[in-house]
Amino acid sequence: MQSFRLTLANNGVVQGAHAIPTQSPSPVRYRPLIVALHGGGYDHQYFDALPGYSASLMSNALATPFVTIDRPSYGGTSSILPIPSGSDFTTESAIQLHRFILPKLWEEFGVPHGCTCIVLLCHSLGVMPGIAVAALHGDERTPDYPLGGIIASGMGNTQSQSAKDNPPQYPRVDDNHALCPTELKDAVMFKPGTYAPEMLEQTERLNAICPIPEIAGFVTQWMPVWKEKWAPAVKVPVMYSLVEDDPFFEATQEEVDNCVKAFTNSIRVEGSLIRGAPHCVELSYWAQGWYARCFGFALECAASFVVSG
Template sequence: MGPFTLPLADGNRITGLLCFPPKPTQPPKGIPLVVTVHGGTYTASYYDADAVHTISNPAKALSIPVVALTRPGYGDSTALPPLREGETWNKQTGTYIHEQILPAIWKAYGARTGASSIVLHSHSIGASIAIVTTALHNRSPDTASYPLSGLVTSGIGAKLADEPAEHDASHADKNASLSQIDTYEPRPGEDAPMMTWPVEAKDAMMLCSQTGLCDPELLKGTTAKLNHPSSILEPVDIRRQWPKYWHGYAADITVPHMYAVGSEDALWMTEKKWVDAYAAAFSRSARMEAAALPFAPHCIELSHLGQSWLARTLGFAGECAVWDVLRKEKEAGGE
C-alpha cells in the first residue's frame, strides 16, 4: 500500500495508506470505497503490517479500493484539540471523521476509484469511533457530503471482560501507567497524558502470542513497529464512558453491519449471549451479521484467520455497495 496525505477543509491533514487495484473490465453494479479505522496504539499500518498480513491482498483479488486512515493524533495526522465539556474521545473523533475526513476522502478518491459509496472497516476503539460516525451519517443521510452503505466492526462487544492481568503498574511506562485508566479524570481543555504499551504485554493481550493464534514471525519485530503511543483518553472512554452511551448511537445505524469478535479476545466477553446482545443493539440495521470467530484473538486482522476475515468483510462491503445502488434505484422508481 502507498502513503497519502490529504488536506482537510479546516486546515488540518489526514494521512494513511492507499490500495487502488485496477478497475474491473466489467464493473459490478456498485463498488465500495473501503475506509479502515484502526484501534488504539496502532496506525494505518495495522491493515498493512507486512506482505502477508495486509488488506491489500484480498482488495486486489476482489478489485476493491481501500483507504486506510491514520487517525488524528497518530503519526503525521493532525491531532484534535483537547476535549470540550460533554465530549469523549470517541464522540469527538467520530464526529470529526464524519464532518471533515470522509467528505475529503470521497471528494479526492470517490470518482477516481469508480466507487459508488463508502464502507467503514473498523477495529477495537476504532470500531466505537466508526459506530459514532455511521450513526451521525445515518441520522441525516440526505444532507451528508458522502454516501455510506455499510459498516464492519471487530474487536469490540456488548460487555467488557474482567480486568486483564496485563493492566497493572508493573507494565507502566514513563508517560502513563495502564493502572491510571480507571482513576484518570478527564478535564475539558486539558492535554491528557500519553501511554505506550510494552510490546510483550501487548502481544499477549492482543494476539494471544503464547497460544499459537498468530504467526510467530509477526512477533519478531513487526508488532513492535506497529506499536504507537496513544492518549489515555482512548481507554478511559472505551472502559468507563462508552458503556453508558453506545446504545444511543447503535440504535441510529440503518446500513448493513458485519461484526465479529475473536473467541479468545481478552478485552471483551465473547459468549453467544454477549454477541447476541451486541447485535440486538443495532435494531434498525438493514442487515446484521454477528459471530464469535473460534481461535481468534482480539486483533483478528493480524491472526491466522486475518486474511480470511478480511476477504469476507471486503466481500460484504461489495454487497453493501450493490445493495445501496439498487435501493436508491428502487426508491427513485427505477427498474
C-alpha cells in the first residue's frame, strides 16, 4: 500500500495507507471506498501486515479502493487527549472521524475514484468509534460524506472470564500511553496453528503505543451503554462477526445474535461466528477469506446505496 498524510480542516492530521486500483474505466459500476479502523495496540499497518495477508489483494482483485488509517491518538494521526470532562474516548474519536477525517478521506480518495459511499471496516476496539460514527451519521440531515455500511469484528457484548480476571496492565510509556509487551501480544492475539510463523516476525513492527483512556475505559464506558446509546442510531447496513473462543469476549452464536439485535433501526444486519480463527483474524490463515466477505458486503452496500437510495 502507499502511505499518505493529510491535513484536516481543523489543522489536525490523519496518517495511513491506501490501495487504489488503477483499472480505468473501473469494471465495477458501484464501488465503495472502504475505510479500515484498527484495534487497540495496532496502527494502520494492521491491514497490510504481509503481502499475502494484505487487504490490498482483494482491493486489486475487485477494483475497490481501500484506505487504512491510524485512529485518533494513534501513530501519526492527531491526538484527542486529554478527553474533556463529561465525555469519553469513543465519543471524542467518533467526533474527530465524523467531522474531519472521513470527509477528508472522501474528498481525497472517494470522489476522485468514482466511489458511491464509504463502508467502514472495524476491528476490535476500532468497532467502538466505528459504531459511534455510524450513529452520528444517522443523526445528520446533511452529512459531509456518504456512509453506506459498517463491518465489525472482534468486539463482543460480554467480557470473557479470563479478561475479567486479567485486565490489561501494559507498561506505561508516559502518563497517557502504554505499550503491550510483544510476547504477551503473540500469546493473546493468536491461537496455535492459526497463523503463519513469519507473521510473528512482524509483531514488533505492528505493535503500537495505545492511549490509556481507550484501554481503561471500554469496559466501563462502552460495554454497558452501546446497545442503548449508539446501536439504535445506526441506519446503514451492518455486518457483525466474532471469532470462536475470543480471549476478550464471550463468543458464541447467542452472543453474535445479541449484538445483531441491538441495531434496531439498521436497514440490514447480519452476523456470523468464525469458528477456529484467532482474535486477529486479519493476521491469520482466515485473512483473505474474511476480506473476501468484507469486500463483497461492501460492494453490496455500494449498490444498495445508489439503487435503493
